[in-house]
Amino acid sequence: MPKDTRDFADVTTDPATAATGKTAVLYRMALPNHLCPAGQKARWLLDRKGFKVDDRLFRERSEVDAFKEEYDVSTTPQVWIEGERVGGYDALRQKLTDYDPKATTYKPVIYLFAVAAATALALSIGFLGTITWQTLGWFISVSMILLGMQKLRDIESFTTMFLNYDLLARKWVPYAYVYPWVETGAGILMTGMLLTPLAAPAALFIATVGAISVFKAVYIDKRELKCACLGGNSNVPLGFVSLTENLMMMGMGLWMLGMWFAA
Known part of the structure; x- marks a missing residue:
């Protein structure tokens, strides 16, 4: 001492x-x-x-x-x-310090995607011995798992924030509770390349609804909202991050469906 x-x-x-x-x-x-x-x-x-x-x-x-x-x-x-x-x-x-609990920050998103990228690289190098298109697929699917877990950590806070902008959830509240389970489950199945006919359409559906909802709220209605992508009580603004999350899931869903039909 x-x-x-x-x-x-x-x-x-x-x-x-x-x-x-x-x-x-x-x-x-x-x-x-x-x-x-x-x-x-x-x-x-x-x-x-x-x-x-x-x-x-x-x-x-x-x-x-x-x-x-x-x-x-x-x-x-x-x-x-x-x-x-x-x-x-x-x-x-x-x-x-410069700490401000109410300040807008992208740090949690950066950390999450960095962990997802490192995990995807480890899987690729460990199992495939190289970096391929599968690396990108794993990056997206692992990101889905991590994002889903953030939502499930406090699902009540997530649903409250999610209901501010998601079009389907505002019509049918239970969808807000279902969404993080679908995102997490689809990410797990996609990581293991399992049950593609179930996982890919599920991811594609929630991602499409999500992308439309975010685009309408931010770019058409010009609303300034917090993003529910990291769960409730997030200081990440709704916009680019949430839209990117949904576009990645859409791309992953379409890619896996394409591979499944081509097989």
């Missing part, structure tokens, strides 16, 4: 007075049965940003309760910087 870490929470010294210059005051729980994760992250972030941390640890629950009452806060950790209380870890993260 750093030398400035204390074995108890110093509640006798005013944190606003102690938090001057590059010294930050951090109150966090280190109870016998609970070491606060947010407190650990706050300590790490402060260290990374070059602060000397006056680390005040709560060793007993009674200390935590007394602190909350004294400073009228509902949670710990609590951080003071430059004489002012910043708040908990999320508030500290917003103050010291």
